[in-house]
Amino acid sequence: xxxxxxxxxxxxxxxxxxxxxxxxxxxxxxxxxxxxxxxxxxxxxxxxxxxxxxxxxxxxxxxxxxxxxxxxxxxxxxxxxxxxxxxxxxxxxxxxxxxxxxxxxxxxxxxxxxxxxxxxxxxxxxxxxxxxxxxxxxxxxxxxxxxxxxxxxxxxxxxxxxxxxxxxxxxxxxxxxxxxxxxxxxxxxxxxxxxxxxxxxxxxxxxxxxxxxxxxxxxxxxxxxxxxxxxxxxxxxxxxxxxxxxxxxxxxxxxxxxxxxxxxxxxxxxxxxxxxxxxxxxxxxxxxxxxxxxxxxxxxxxxxxxxxxxxxxxxxxxxxxxxxxxxxxxxxxxxx
Numbered sequence: 001x002x003x004x005x006x007x008x009x010x011x012x013x014x015x016x017x018x019x020x021x022x023x024x025x026x027x028x029x030x031x032x033x034x035x036x037x038x039x040x041x042x043x044x045x046x047x048x049x050x051x052x053x054x055x056x057x058x059x060x061x062x063x064x065x066x067x068x069x070x071x072x073x074x075x076x077x078x079x080x081x082x083x084x085x086x087x088x089x090x091x092x093x094x095x096x097x098x099x100x101x102x103x104x105x106x107x108x109x110x111x112x113x114x115x116x117x118x119x120x121x122x123x124x125x126x127x128x129x130x131x132x133x134x135x136x137x138x139x140x141x142x143x144x145x146x147x148x149x150x151x152x153x154x155x156x157x158x159x160x161x162x163x164x165x166x167x168x169x170x171x172x173x174x175x176x177x178x179x180x181x182x183x184x185x186x187x188x189x190x191x192x193x194x195x196x197x198x199x200x201x202x203x204x205x206x207x208x209x210x211x212x213x214x215x216x217x218x219x220x221x222x223x224x225x226x227x228x229x230x231x232x233x234x235x236x237x238x239x240x241x242x243x244x245x246x247x248x249x250x251x252x253x254x255x256x257x258x259x260x261x262x263x264x265x266x267x268x269x270x271x272x273x274x275x276x277x278x279x280x281x282x283x284x285x286x287x288x289x290x291x292x293x294x295x296x297x298x299x300x301x302x303x304x305x306x307x308x309x310x311x312x313x314x315x316x317x318x319x320x321x322x323x324x325x326x327x328x329x330x331x332x333x334x335x336x
Contacts (some may be wrong), residue, residue: 002274002281005027005150007143010298012039012291017107017304020297021046021080023071023095024087025058028109032084032136033062035293042297048074071095075102082300084136085109089185093118096133097277100125105132105304107297111194112136114185116323123316132304133316134296137198139267140314141295144171144285145202146252148260148272149313152203156274161235163203165196165251165266168224168242179243180219182336187221189326189335193241195267196251197325198314200229200237203253206321208232212329217243220336227329 008151019048020036022029028261036042045065049055052069068074072237075083075098084098085092093113093230099106102121112135113119126133139145151157169192171179178184179191189197200207206230214225224244240247251266252259258276269287273280287295303311310316 002156002276002279004274004281004283005154008146008150009141009143009295010302011089012294012298013041015041015298016301017041017043018082018301018304019080020044021048021074021077021083023074023083023085024091025049025054026086029058029084029086031296032086032293033064034295035290037062039291039294040298042301046074046077046080072098075099075104080104082304083106089114089190090183093121096122097125098323100129100131100133103129103131105300106181106302107134107136109136110138110198111190111265111323111326112319113323114190116320116327119188119316119320119323123320126316127309130309132300132309134300134303134311135314135316135319136296137291137314137319138293138296139195139198140202142269142285142292142297143287143295144262144270144272144283147283149202151260151274152253156258157253157255157260159233160203160253160255161233162254163200163235163237164239165194165237165248166247167192167267168240168245168247170246171243175217175219180217180221182219182221186219187217187223187330187335188241188243189222189225189330191330192243193225193227193239194322194326196239196241197227199220199251199266199321200239201322201325202319204229204231204235204237207237207325210325210332211329212332214333216333216335222330222333222335225329225333227325229325
């Protein structure tokens with residue numbers, strides 16, 4: 001049995017903290033705040049919504065001291081050090097740029113924008129303002145992913161030649177909902193497919209070619225897609241995403257020496273198997289339940305304390321590269 005490296009994570013407690021404000025108290029905002037309050041020392045001190053009543057209800061539920069009925073009020077609050085943008089994809093660029101202009105460090109929910117060009121604009125603005133801008137690709141900061149990263153860096157898998165990942169979830173057919181609305185960045189690829197695309201990038205980097213096939217909804221967003229990514233080394237990644245069906249949600253990285261298999265929900269806290277011939281070594285993730293989003297927030301706070309303007313684990317260049325894959329796939333499908 002192979003001895004696996006230990007996870008490398010910023011401690012969830014006892015480190016640097018920031019005074020956080022949350023833009024848009026929706027489902028992902030709830031998950032994020034719950035993770036921080038349950039597992040970190042990070043204080044969430046303000047929430048803003050386009051509806052003051054909604055912001056106040058959220059603030060009462062989570063014991064947050066300030067509620068604002070306009071995003072600008074939170075962004076310009078001098079007591080807020082960092083802003084988490086949990087609004088729909090279509091709002092990420094506008095709200096991110098507003099926060100940057102106000103001198104706030106900003107963590108923006110994935111995908112950071114609806115195109116790679118939007119990510120480039122956010123990167124440039126953050127550099128110019130001297131603030132940390134980071135995509136909330138929380139999976140990259142999870143314990144099991146940090147172990148796999150070490151295996152890749154150490155060459156334990158040999159030459160990686162094949163990656164596979166899927167994420168499909170059956171959504172109710174509601175053409176008025178965000179998932180089906182092209183104006184809100186709807187579709188499977190941006191909302192779900194970003195995880196398999198990130199996983200391929202994590203293992204293999206940027207591809208030289210993207211081939212995509214799929215179907216569209218009557219509203220013009222992508223309903224289902226299959227992608228093949230080709231790399232200069234001859235490696236391939238095969239990815240799948242869907243709004244129409246639920247899929248196994250597994251990930252695998254196969255090299256000439258060994259492979260890693262991640263069970264269902266590869267992008268959430270969990271374990272994996274390292275398989276080398278007949279030898280199987282199991283990594284069991286002991287991340288506390290509900291802590292998934294906490295790892296990225298504590299890392300973000302430490303990066304700010306260290307004066308970093310980019311994430312060393314998932315840089316803005318990584319974000320741009322993943323969005324370039326999604327741009328290509330959506331264009332090939334003719335998605336709006």
